[in-house]
Amino acid sequence: MFYFVPNRLNGHSPLTAFASMALLIVCTAACKKEEEKGLTEKLMNKWSLVQILDTTYTSTAAAVPNKYEGKTGEYMDFRTDGKLYSFINGTYDTASYTYSEKNLKVNVQGFKYNIVMLTDHSMVLHEPRYASATVDYKSYKIVLKR
Numbered sequence: 001m002f003y004f005v006p007n008r009l010n011g012h013s014p015l016t017a018f019a020s021m022a023l024l025i026v027c028t029a030a031c032k033k034e035e036e037k038g039l040t041e042k043l044m045n046k047w048s049l050v051q052i053l054d055t056t057y058t059s060t061a062a063a064v065p066n067k068y069e070g071k072t073g074e075y076m077d078f079r080t081d082g083k084l085y086s087f088i089n090g091t092y093d094t095a096s097y098t099y100s101e102k103n104l105k106v107n108v109q110g111f112k113y114n115i116v117m118l119t120d121h122s123m124v125l126h127e128p129r130y131a132s133a134t135v136d137y138k139s140y141k142i143v144l145k146r
Helices: 012-033 039-043
Strands: 046-057 064-069 075-078 085-089 091-100 105-108 111-118 122-129 137-145
Touching: 039 111, 075 091, 111 137
Parallel strands: none
Antiparallel strands: 046 064, 046 075, 046 137, 075 085, 085 091, 091 105, 105 111, 111 122, 122 137
């Protein structure tokens, strides 16, 4: 039986040098830290509606929450053209929106939402609103997922 033994070069097998380089390249590629996405890249997506919580607070009564659970197929789609396309409670809607990366805010028509949480897979928007003399405070919270 014959075995192939590579010739040594400077006391080392040429295959050892090749294997070391391949391992270094694989390690470098695998160990490279994935870059964090910015607010724009995370926001500009089609989000499934999980829940809308509309709560009214007054000085004369306890908080009155009104909860809407998202149904299959309901969504909010933030597009790069500055339009928000949505389908909620059987109604399609299109609205203009603006946002601020610095202040973590999204403005949709008259609503000014704070971005409470935004990851690749979930987003929570919250809008506190001081209203008329009969309603001291109203809060909107929208929970979305991808």
